Amino acid sequence: MDIVVKGRKTEVPERFRKHVAEKLNLEKIQKLDGKVMSLDVEVSKEHNPRQADRKDRVEITLRSRGPVIRAEASAADPYAALDLAAEKLSARLRKQHDKRYTRRGVGRVPAAEVASHVPDAATLDANGAVVPSYEETEAVPTKRIGSLEIQGEGPLVVREKNHVAAPMSLDQALYEMELVGHDFYLFVDSETKEPSVVYRRHAYDYGVIHLRTDPMVVNGEPSPDAGGTLGG
Numbered sequence: 001m002d003i004v005v006k007g008r009k010t011e012v013p014e015r016f017r018k019h020v021a022e023k024l025n026l027e028k029i030q031k032l033d034g035k036v037m038s039l040d041v042e043v044s045k046e047h048n049p050r051q052a053d054r055k056d057r058v059e060i061t062l063r064s065r066g067p068v069i070r071a072e073a074s075a076a077d078p079y080a081a082l083d084l085a086a087e088k089l090s091a092r093l094r095k096q097h098d099k100r101y102t103r104r105g106v107g108r109v110p111a112a113e114v115a116s117h118v119p120d121a122a123t124l125d126a127n128g129a130v131v132p133s134y135e136e137t138e139a140v141p142t143k144r145i146g147s148l149e150i151q152g153e154g155p156l157v158v159r160e161k162n163h164v165a166a167p168m169s170l171d172q173a174l175y176e177m178e179l180v181g182h183d184f185y186l187f188v189d190s191e192t193k194e195p196s197v198v199y200r201r202h203a204y205d206y207g208v209i210h211l212r213t214d215p216m217v218v219n220g221e222p223s224p225d226a227g228g229t230l231g232g
Contacts, residue, residue, distance in 0.1 A: 008044040016043070016078055023086050024060070032093040035065040043078055048202070052076065058085045062093070068214070069093060173198050174206060 003024055005017045020041050030036055039062050046055045054074035058081040062069045069092050073084030167190035168176070177185035177198055184199040189210065197209045 003039045003041060005041045008042055010043060010045040012043050019079060020082060023082055029093065032097045033064050036062060037065065038063045056081045058082045060085050060089050062089065066096070069096065167193060170198065170208060
């Protein structure tokens with residue numbers, strides 16, 4: 001497996017590519033995740049002079065047979081940004097590794113001994129059903145908000161809306177956003193036929209986020225361990 005280093009609207013010097021290979025030690029990474037398929041490093045630059053202290057941005061994306069792990073950081077120079085992003089990636093890899101290690105059964109407590117090892121653990125009856133605690137036997141008001149069922153007076157507030165949207169171009173989406181006076185606008189891209197979001201950044205600058213189908217998804221169903229995040 002090789003490390004792919006690319007620049008987005010900026011040149012990546014050979015010296016930096018060598019530094020990436022030294023910083024991201026593949027041997028150490030594969031010890032934490034032996035199913036790594038690809039490791040991409042993207043370098044970009046912010047040209048806004050007011051963001052000089054974080055003008056260089058490095059994003060590291062690790063793809064394996066499990067969930068995608070991504071780490072990004074910004075700093076005054078690409079080397080410092082890479083160091084920060086590499087630390088985040090290492091921490092997330094260790095967390096994922098420890099999670100898999102725990103699931104294999106190391107240090108598991110037998111079901112019969114859970115109550116004596118875990119405070120406030122549920123009690124099971126002879127049929128394996130959970131025995132309600134005293135507090136749970138008291139009446140707890142339940143209500144539905146949108147598609148969620150809420151017990152008690154929780155602080156969660158959900159507002160659910162459904163809209164019928166015709167596919168449109170990016171220009172039309174920006175126009176529609178200005179019409180409604182919002183800082184973002186969700187639309188279906190007429191070219192990709194997939195959901196996208198345009199949003200206001202600074203002054204008259206805009207950003208756009210496109211959602212694409214993850215190639216790691218098999219038959220439309222994600223891996224049991226897979227999770228998703230949306231990067232800005």
